[in-house]
Amino acid sequence: MSALSIRNLWKEYGDQIVLENVSIEIESRAFVALVGPSGCGKSTFLRLLLGQEGQTRGEILLDGVPLPREPGPDRGVVFQRYSVFPHLTVLGNVMFGKELQGSRRAARLFGAARHTVEEEARAMIAAVGLSGSEAKYPAQLSGGMQQRLALAQALIMRPKVLLLDEPFGALDPGIRTEIHVLMKKLWHEAPMTVVMVTHDMREAFTLATRVVAFERPRDRPEERLRYGATITRDITIWPPRQAGQASIFRPDRDGPVASQGQ
Structure with missing residues (x-):
């Protein structure tokens, strides 16, 4: 609820x-x-x-x-100005919240825990239509793609x-019309x-x-x-x-x- x-x-x-x-x-x-x-x-x-x-x-x-x-x-949030981390890849941006939640000190997971989070992140990236862009950095994405990334970053935290x-x-x-459909x-x-x-x-x-x-x-x-x-x-x-x-x-x-x- x-x-x-x-x-x-x-x-x-x-x-x-x-x-x-x-x-x-x-x-x-x-x-x-x-x-x-x-x-x-x-x-x-x-x-x-x-x-x-x-x-x-x-x-x-x-x-x-x-x-x-x-x-x-x-509570997740998406702003007009893209709230993504420029030094992380698409995959890294989407995984970051889960990694921070699982390891607040290192902000990084290892082994089976990391594999699970990576699979979840890849599924979310696919859900927002960014499959194939996992290794790209935000500067390499269009405005619409960056907003898709920001949505994935927020939604992976459920x-x-x-x-x-x-x-x-x-x-x-x-x-904007494409993002509305999404x-x-x-x-x-x-x-x-x-x-x-x-x-x-x-x-x-x-x-x-x-x-x-x-x-x-x-x-x-x-x-x-x-x-x-x-x-x-x-x-x-x-x-x-x-x-x-x-x-x-x-x-x-x-x-x-x-x-x-x-």
């Missing part, structure tokens, strides 16, 4: 209120797109879910348990929650909840099960420090999308990619 409960969440930086009384229930395996004007707190909200920052007030629960206030393997911070914004339109496939196949920040409304309505808008209802200059952003719209996509199942209305667009031969 991977249900999120955010209750009466506030985030303040000194005298500035960024998020004000945010409450939302996100069901397990949902795909939620966060939209809204620049500077309205969407990325701050994502950092709170990641544990990179702590809330001022309120609580965040994952499957009914308070979320630890530091990043952990239960996170309950995958956080995406404008991950496809820097990609060319054609490459993202749908991974969401259908992996037991995870996805929360994505995007400025692209078409992307939000193409991928998500829900589109949630953050705004500052009181946004005059004299109000911006005293009042924060909150959720002003919560739109469930219709026809509904459900992870692992094809839509009875649009199975070619909203079904598991593998079953549609894409």
Whole structure:
């Protein structure tokens, strides 16, 4: 399970209120797109879910348990700027998280343990369409390939929650469409909840099960420090999308990619 409960969440930086009384229930395996004007707190909200920052007030629960206030393997993240290690190969990047988890001091596994992780990494590399690139370095990859690598790096840890911070914004339109197809496939196949920040409304309505808008209802200059952003719209996509199942209305667009031969 991977249900999120955010209750009466506030985030303040000194005298500035960024998020004000945010409450939302996100069901397990949902795909939620966060939209809204620049500077309205969407990325701050994502950092709170990641544990990179702590809330001022309120609580965040994952499957009914308070979320630890530091990043952990239960949450994966992919940023717009590729968060891969330039000195490691594709295979090394995908294996790194598992190696660090298995050996925090050396960050390297040996023998049978390393063989197991390498097989898992190669399978994940194949799942994101990078077979044959295992020995390449990030600088040798295109932007779309680097983003595939970042997804593989996050997903090999089998996170309950995958956080995406404008991950496809820097990609060319054609490459972005390919990554959208891949993202749908991974969401259908992996037991995870996805929360994505995007400025692209078409992307939000193409991928998500829900589109949630953050705004500052009181946004005059004299109000911006005293009042924060909150959720002003919560739109469930219709026809509904459900992870692992094809839509009875649009199975070619909203079904598991593998079953549609894409």
